[in-house]
Amino acid sequence: MRHCDDSVLLRQRFFTDVHVDSWSEASAACEALSDEDASVWLLCLHQTMANKYSKRHTKQVALENETEQASLALTVEVSITVTGNHFIRFSVRLFEGSITPKCLCMFLSVHQKHQRQGQVEVISGSAWQGFRRKVCLLVPYMWPRGSVGLQALVILCVGLLGLERVINVFVPIYSRNIVNQLSAMESWRTLAITVCVYVLLKFFQGGGVGTSGFVSNLRSFLWTYVQQYTSRVVQVRLFTHLHDLSLRWHLGRRTGDVLRSIDRGTSSVNNLLSYIVFSIVPTIADIIIAIIYFVTYFSAWFGLIVFICMFLYLTITIIITEWRTKYRREMNTQDNIAKSKAVDSLLNFETVKYYNSEGFEVRRFEDAILKYQACEWKTNASLALLNQTQNLIIGFGLLAGSLLCAYYVTVDKFQVGDYVLFGTYIIQLYTPLNWFGTYYRMIQSAFVDMESMFELLTEEKEVSASLKFCFLFFVYRKEILSEVSFTVMPGQTVALVGPSGSGKSTIIRLLFRFYDVQGGCILIDGQDISKVKQNSLRSYVGVVPQDTVLFNDNIRENIRYGRISASDQEVEEAAVAADIHHKILSFPDGYDTEVGERGLKLSGGEKQRVAIARTILKSPRIILLDEATSALDSQTERNIQASLAKVCANHTTLVVAHRLSTIIKADQILVLHDGRIAEQGRSVVCVCVCVCVCVCVCPRASVTLREKNYCKDSNDTPCVAFSPSERPEHKRYKRGNVTPSLS
Template identity: 60%
Template sequence: MQYCEADVKVWDVWVDRGISHCFLDTASSSVLAVWLIGIGSIELVQFGRHGTRLDERLKPKSCLYRLQFLAHLLLSFVFPAAWIFAYWQWNREELYGHHIARGAVQLILWAFALLITHKERHLQMPSPPLWGHGLALLVFWTGNVIERCLAITSFNSRWWWWHIHGEQDRFKLIIFSAEAITVIIAFILGLKAPGLPSLEQRYQFAYGRLPDPESNGAQPSTWSNLWTKMRLMMPYIWPKKSKMLQLRVFVCFALLVIGRVMNVYLPLYYKWIVNSLTNPSPETQEFAFRWDWILIYSALRFCQGNGFLATLRSYLWITVQQYTTREVQVKLYDHLLSLSLRWHIGRKTGEVLQVMDRGTNSINSLLNYVLFNIVPTIADIIIAIAFFITSYNLWFGIIIFVTMALYLATTVYVTEWRTKYRREMNLADNQFRAKGVDSLLNFETVKYYNAEQYEVDRYRAALVSYQHSEWLSSASLSLLNSIQNVIIGAGLLVGSLLCAYLVSNHTDGLTVGDYVLFATYIMQLYTPLNYLGTIYRMIQTALIDMENMFDLMGEKQEIYDHPNAIEYKCSAGKIEFKNVSFRYSPDYPILEDVSFVVQPGKTLAIVGPSGGGKSTIIRLLFRFYDVQSGQILFDDQDVTMLKQRSLRRYIGVVPQDTVLFNDTIRYNIRYGDVEASDAQVEEAAIAVEIHEKILGFPDGYATMVGERGLKLSGGEKQRVAIARTILKAPSFVLLDEATSALDTHTERNIQASLQRICAGRTTVVVAHRLSTVISADEILVLLHGRVAERGTHNDLLALKGVYYGMWMQQQSPEKGDSSATVDEASLTTETDKKIDEK
């Protein structure tokens, strides 16, 4: 028995108008055997060492899994036996060694694939599992589909059975068709993986819990909630505010359509030019010089691809893209400013800025990829299939369709598989950038504690983690590119062989120009198709980058205006707390049943130990938070029924921790009233006794204050903040330790200025230095979040309670300067009992 047919060597690829049956059987069997047995054995070893048997309840009862099992049995036993029977029954002389070798290899490989499928169904690896089957099986199934597609190109060969010349050929064709259909079923079911538990089930089995949404090893597909993402994007994509931009969009789409038409005519003109130079005219027997076709071809080439049309379209799209970027960034920025203080206290500035940049850029990238790459490429594929079917025959359309389908399916699957590496890289990128920004923002603290090397080591560790994730992402990308090149190369090879064969036999009147047409068109099609894989990855990357931005957009606005909220117009200027209770978290109470009234034009001082809730009252008055119970009233109107902007317009705040913009002193003071004149800005500076100091700076009021105002001293920053509030001229003044950073002399001067400013205005003062509030109309002493005492300075001293003890502590020389604060432990048990009784 010979291994190959007569006069055919095993390495002969094309024999007698078709692919050599001997070569195809040998090559495909060898390649698939090396791949599946090599990679599959590694997987089986890993399952044997580290696999854990899955709970029977996790294994899905699926009819499709039974069909998958049956397909493997048919391909491993039934079909090889049917081939051997066909040759043995009709013509034993046509039974060659490669037939038996292929049957034996098929039996081993499909049985081996069934074993791996069984292991993947019943065993769980300790690491977070990937969705679907392993790479060994997926490549094996894909290789079998490609082998059947290659066989189609040999339909004119006498060694094959396409032209039925008897019962034997008919039986072989039936076997081949049934086998090809079964292979396709096995391939499709392999992608679906009906016998495997879901990712969530396998993850829960491995860790005893569902995947963490913040983890990156078990993230859902980036295409999940795609409709929600698109719905969020749509208001920013269509330029509804500008008719000119809408016209530009229509022109860009018209250019796309023109480009699709050019892609069809360019290869046709190339064919006609080649035929005119290779086929002489029947009348004159001379070659034609078609300069007109050459000019048209050159013009089409000039406009095609990245030529003139693409350049013009890119130019017209610039303003549309800028519109989208502007709308998204402004909307996101406005949303961030509307979020609560609670959220801003917990955020990381560097990470938020990185998410904003990547998110807004990803929307533009997504638009460009979808509109100008994906849609045109898909249109080109559909046009190409229709063109080749109508101009040549059905087989060309089938070859192109199968190649495209395999390419797209492989690209989608492998890209989905490597998505987790991109997510890990994004997370690591956020972390190492956030660490860098955080260290730079806290530069002084780093220096104070001699922690430069510690911060460098943290930054280096974060960067190494990012580069590890980056390597995984890049390595998996190289694997994907290799698979894509194999599929495209196989499709090009099959199509070129078929076309060359038809041209050499002058089938259907095909000429050399037709081969040139095919080669030109197919390469013209494969070039964007090859880029389509990259585009798909870019789209997926854009969706991943947008996820964090959508998370920011999805942050709920904790403090919002009631639908029936009204504008606040200050009338008398009265403030009232009614039985207010507040806590930042359920187990962290701050205020308990606090009540007080500040009459119009009066001053209320709030004192007490640190952590008693004094600054919280300031934040509640400004409505940074809503209370859990009770009411806060301005002129007998509940703050929850007032529009925030209208209320805050009448409130001026001087916080304890003053943070300035990295701009000029004039800008920071004018922030209290952005429409104020320079003279008004200087009057406010004079009122807080900083005017002369500012004039002493080289740049005067144009002096830059630095990041968060670090170029100014603590007292200078505090005075700028007070001047800013003075310029606002509010009806209500809230002072939270407004003079805490000032020396005694300056404090007394500013106190006099504040008294003049607060005259006739309703004022709430939070203070540790009791000497600064002795003139207040009423003083509230907070202890443990409740009102311990209230009254004027003299009344509270006469009580000889909590306030008296605080006053005596601050007056005692042994306690240090007058800024000393009271220690809660020093307060008497009797005082606590009095508070409880109240």
């Protein structure tokens, strides 16, 4: 084994959660490990991206570098600790100062099933892939809705664009007229008028460049307001969307990647419309007009020459630009990586100082810059190749047309002015064609730059359902609920606790519309549930009940009951998420195992996991846990808590529970008593602890939180409110010795 001193120890650690089901070898060994087991495994990382897994007692292993250039020893230390029945965590350290740290990134890609949240996916292929989808995303920003003034500006800009096309036709014509009038020795007055009209047209046109004339400048000035509108709307929507994304996404994002994607994406959207409408479309229109004009007023040969040259020019431009897109995309990726490394290093400034890793950070950043510059060189080289190819096509077309026109002049078919017209028109046409290649590349680059931003915009909001209970009143033989009001924000978990008969389960049944409220209302996302169809409401809500009843069928069909249309693969994925997949596979018949009437062949914990799998498969917006673990023993409850946490993650959740372990992580706790909310808030957890202990020991206790008489613990500390007549003075209670229970 190779040992390295502290100066070359790469202390940078990388962490990732990996789904063990994607590895059959790792999965089998993980089953035997408990949550508390701190066993260390080894993951042998090869630079060929092949992964091998083996259980070792040592923590380090020396691996030979498999590259052809060198045979340096690479020491990899990998700790794999079990964080649950379903996930394991890797930490990796490399020992070798001379090996570039790029191999550290390798193990981040070993799991393919679960992509890391918050990182922009790199898309391969043509930038025009998904063109329709991208345009559909852009269309709402192209037309300024709600602003009549901006809409009038858009129409005016399009009108100025058409005027430019007309001017481009008349400029060569008046150039021909001047030459013919000079050759014919026309009068000074006639010649002066022709020259003045020609100069006026050139003033409007802008010298044939199309970007510096009066009409073009006026259009650009007016279009600025539309561009600002588009840019503002895109940025505000993106900013709002990022704030709407879940905390899990923000915890997994790379700030540098996201910022670069936003910057490039918004600027691309800002310019894309002007590229297409005011550059590409006018150039194509000019080509069509030129072909028609030459065929009509010259001969079909001139139209054919213009058509062939334009066709070759456009085709070669598109082909080479598509080919070089991969270099542009790779350059953007390396740019993101370089900026992300810089931001990450600066954000972890103190950690870098703690471990004396300034040199490593500098080398890592320099390596990222070198990779970016290599991609940048390829991009620039391919651009030079494209420009030279375009120049060749333009030169050959101009040569062929000029020779033919000169021949017609010598045989008296054309006048000298016609030769000037042809040369002027072709040069005028080739000038925007040069810009066509540039603008096409800009559009291509804009689509590439927008891909990352579109990925951000299409990132689904994991949570969007809110619950609001407004002054609920319900009577069934007696008053059950009276003026109960509370709100569950999107993504929150709210727990309902209290003695039996306090109205906890009634709230669940009212939400599911087993009964209708007799006073007040229940709102989901601001919509009264009494005004929606029950089928629609119940597709929105998922329940994990206390007593799960299974059909006398196999396990697969019982899980599929959560969503009848689900495939076998989706059923198994739900079972994996509910942490019952391995247990099912251990049965002789696997998923085809019959569960018996009411599921009696399965244990209570197994039935609850099936219920959890059903809920996961249903994928509801709101989760209701109606005393989901109250019928289970403590050990089974602890084992199932992780599965419940996965179900409730990033969902709006309402929990009815008797056990403190079920509600301790709730965002808000409501204590119900006699159909009213007695206490609420996160601070009520400590009150619940006292209630749990004392009520469990002394069932006679009346939980009245507003009274000032208390049961005392061994330190004479008040721990729960009792009525004076029921205060158990004969015995002191020590908190923490009894399993908490609110039943």
